[in-house]
Amino acid sequence: MANKPSIPKGTRDFSPAEMSKRNYIFDTIKDVFRLFGFEQIETPAMEMLSTLMGKYGDEGDKLLFKIQNSGDYFSALTDDELLSRDCVHLASKFCEKGLRYDLTVPFARYVVMHRGEIAFPFKRYQIQPVWRADRPQKGRYREFYQCDADIVGSESLLNEVELIMMIDEVFRRLGIRVAIKVNNRKILAGIAEIIGESDRIIDITVAIDKLDKIGLDNVNKELSDKGISDDAIARLQPIIMLQGSNDMKLQTLKSVLASSETGIRGVEECEAVISGLSAVTLSSQIDIDLTLARGLNYYTGMIVEVKALDVEIGSISGGGRYDNLTGVFGLKGVSGVGVSFGADRIYDVLNQLDLYPAGTGGGTRVLFANLGSDEVASIMPAAARLRAAGINTEVYPDTSKLKKQMGYADTKHIPFVVIVGSDELAAGTMTLKDMVTGEQCPVTIDRLLDAVTK
Numbered sequence: 001m002a003n004k005p006s007i008p009k010g011t012r013d014f015s016p017a018e019m020s021k022r023n024y025i026f027d028t029i030k031d032v033f034r035l036f037g038f039e040q041i042e043t044p045a046m047e048m049l050s051t052l053m054g055k056y057g058d059e060g061d062k063l064l065f066k067i068q069n070s071g072d073y074f075s076a077l078t079d080d081e082l083l084s085r086d087c088v089h090l091a092s093k094f095c096e097k098g099l100r101y102d103l104t105v106p107f108a109r110y111v112v113m114h115r116g117e118i119a120f121p122f123k124r125y126q127i128q129p130v131w132r133a134d135r136p137q138k139g140r141y142r143e144f145y146q147c148d149a150d151i152v153g154s155e156s157l158l159n160e161v162e163l164i165m166m167i168d169e170v171f172r173r174l175g176i177r178v179a180i181k182v183n184n185r186k187i188l189a190g191i192a193e194i195i196g197e198s199d200r201i202i203d204i205t206v207a208i209d210k211l212d213k214i215g216l217d218n219v220n221k222e223l224s225d226k227g228i229s230d231d232a233i234a235r236l237q238p239i240i241m242l243q244g245s246n247d248m249k250l251q252t253l254k255s256v257l258a259s260s261e262t263g264i265r266g267v268e269e270c271e272a273v274i275s276g277l278s279a280v281t282l283s284s285q286i287d288i289d290l291t292l293a294r295g296l297n298y299y300t301g302m303i304v305e306v307k308a309l310d311v312e313i314g315s316i317s318g319g320g321r322y323d324n325l326t327g328v329f330g331l332k333g334v335s336g337v338g339v340s341f342g343a344d345r346i347y348d349v350l351n352q353l354d355l356y357p358a359g360t361g362g363g364t365r366v367l368f369a370n371l372g373s374d375e376v377a378s379i380m381p382a383a384a385r386l387r388a389a390g391i392n393t394e395v396y397p398d399t400s401k402l403k404k405q406m407g408y409a410d411t412k413h414i415p416f417v418v419i420v421g422s423d424e425l426a427a428g429t430m431t432l433k434d435m436v437t438g439e440q441c442p443v444t445i446d447r448l449l450d451a452v453t454k
Helices: 016-035 057-062 079-084 087-094 104-113 158-174 185-194 198-208 211-225 230-240 246-256 261-277 343-353 373-388 402-411 422-427 445-453
Strands: 046-048 097-099 122-131 143-152 178-184 285-288 302-308 317-322 336-342 366-368 393-395 416-419 430-434 440-443
Touching: 016 122, 016 143, 016 158, 016 343, 046 104, 057 198, 104 122, 104 143, 104 336, 143 158, 143 343, 158 178, 158 261, 158 302, 158 317, 158 336, 178 185, 178 261, 185 198, 185 230, 185 261, 198 211, 198 230, 211 230, 246 261, 246 285, 261 285, 261 302, 336 343, 366 373, 366 402, 373 393, 373 422, 373 445, 402 416, 416 445, 430 445, 440 445
Parallel strands: 178 285, 366 393, 366 416
Antiparallel strands: 046 097, 122 143, 143 336, 178 302, 302 317, 317 336, 416 430, 430 440
């Protein structure tokens, strides 16, 4: 007996009904991206490991899916290397490529390679799958889609304002209530400086970014395990747990970070973004959250993260400013800022809250029954006319019992079935059956078009 087929953990199949829902998400996000002036690009699923490694921190590097070289890759290895069982070293020898971890680093590589063709500031969007060798769990997958929008070649904080407005518009259209949390990596750097641990900014941000997931005690333990002093950890507590309005937080930070030039610059940037947003009406509340760190090393300024308010799930969107990412690839002085929407998590949220609008399915609207070759010949022009009018239409391919064809329509939730038999052929009409009400009536092609459109 053959083994039952399976798929890798952390990946999923999607049925036609599920794909209709996912396309609703993608189309909504695309429409908003274009509304704000972004243009679409695509990059390969696999990149050179030299492009990917070292851009996501040590933890991110461990989650890269590496692709084994083709051919006899063992020929270049010594017996000592093989016997060492050093998987990291061996992988570096016979893996030159990897699946992309996100869309931002490949985008930075794209900008460097195509800089002669790009007009700056360059506003691009990209909707493609990414892969992470993570432990699968609810809301966390090994293969998932990201929907990214980035602006490179401009340092203006107006970009941050518009990106947050765009985030708000996407979730307003999707009907998801969200909290948009913002912070600034310069503020975090200033905090590390005033507690006497400025050289440990990466360790601090990686730890406090896990506050929602593992709790304050475990964050403090991780900080201690990484060598942060007890005094520094104690001084960090009131800062990361700071409460109050955005204005109160900013005023407190101005006082607390007064001795840190970097920290004050971060407060001023945060203040400018909040002020810019105050000029427009948003559906979502904007909160300064000092525990927000975004673990990726390349962020240098504003960082943003979006949480759904009515579902227990991780962040469903996030991003920030990265001033030096393209510099890694030899193009200095190009600032960038972007956001990424987690389509798979948004899909889970919409499913749990049942927020899809009526008609999201987008499947077949009219099925023409097949009762014989003469009948089919008479209905093909009508089917073509419906399709020309933008109405999703099928002709049943086989001459089968009408009951079977009706069952097919029921299974696919097709709302209308058109029947042409010998009587209809003689009369030059068609019978239209409403599969929801069960009513049926004779129609001409003009009346058919009107009925199914309504």
